[in-house]
Every structure is written in C-alpha cells, then in structure tokens.
Amino acid sequence: QSVLTQPPSVSGAPGQRVTISCTGSSSNIGANYHVHWYQQLPGTAPQLLIYTNNNRPSGVPDRFSGSKSGTSASLAITGLQAEDEADYYCQSYDSSLSDYVFGTGTKVTV
C-alpha cells in the first residue's frame, strides 16, 4: 500500500487544464523531501516528467508544471492534448520507511 495517494483517474477535453494531486504525510512530502512526477504512456516504460517539485527536464513541454505545499503536491497539465493520455505517478522519499516511494498512480483520459 502506497504512502502517497493520487486520484485513480482524471479526465478533460482537449485544450482544458487538469490537475493531479499527490497526498503524503509528515514523513515524506511534509518532511520537505522533493516530489517528482513520471509519465507512463500506454505500453511503454515510465519517464521523468517533473523533478524536484517544479523542474522540467529538457524536451518536456511547458504545459506540464508541478507544485508542492505542506504534505501535498500537484501536477498540472494545461492545454490538454490527446498525446497526454497516460498514467502519471508522483514520487518522494519517506523517512519512516527509508524507502523511495511512489504514488498510487493516476490515469489521464483526454
């Protein structure tokens, strides 16, 4: 059972803005550990989308943005496109478990 909770699914029309929440606790996000986000397109391996809360690797469109506050974090996708249909996972470090933990995952449907 993951210590980072995400909504199972979110959906939006092309061009809309959607957000995905990632809720943690005082031993992970709330302990000021960074939050990172990964995108897993259908049938492919995950890849890094956002690192250290709000940074985009080169090649990631600026439609994707991350934020963090308290014990939660969020991923926002603006100008939603069909190619954004994928599973999205948040990730952080948990000091109680001494593990690098992933969120439960969110399926985005356009």
Added chain:
Amino acid sequence: QVQLVESGGGLVKPGGSLRLSCAAFGFTFSDQYMSWIRQAPGKGLEWVSYISSSGNNFFYAGPVKGRFTISRDNAKNSLYLQMNSLRVEDTAVYYCARFDSTGYYFRGAWGQGTLVTVSS
C-alpha cells in the same frame, strides 16, 4: 542518446533464483548511480534498489532486503540484480534507471523492462 536495455527475465518457481542485467549506452555509466524499479502487472511502481556509481554503497526496499543483491560492472557498462528466494509477489516488470542521488529521483528515460514471473 541514453539507452538502457534490460534482460534476464523469465518464468521461475517460488523459491528459485534469477539474475537480471541492464546494459547502458550513451552516457558515462561509471559516473551514475543506478537503480531497479518494478511494476507488478496492472499495478503501480515500486522502488527495489539502488547502487552508487562506484558500487560500494547500495540500498534495498524492505520487501526485497536479504533476498536481492544489486551490483554493477563499470568496465562492461552493466547493472545487475541477483534475485534469490523468489516469491509470487515478486512477479513484475523490472526496469533499470539512472538515479539522482542528490534529488532522490530516477532520471530520464528508463529501460523497456524485463518481465519476471514467479509461479509454480
């Protein structure tokens, strides 16, 4: 271009062993921490282990501690995962990825994964 290619997966009986490999291309392998992450069929992601660039330091997730051993051969640009005492719940696609030891995240594109199935 960074490329990671996993191999070694397959079908194994509970209690059996398997050794996974990950060949690295397109970057200076010996400079990078490396990690294994797994994904059970239809499920989410789970970190398994990581190893320092020199191979002298390594860490494991609780469920695999004492059963799995991570290692690397920098001369061969290769990462390994020796899996012993395998359990049904170890069934998953295993991915290798570069690990950023400062920000605690898995960098860039991961390998395509190799499927491990533990079943009698």
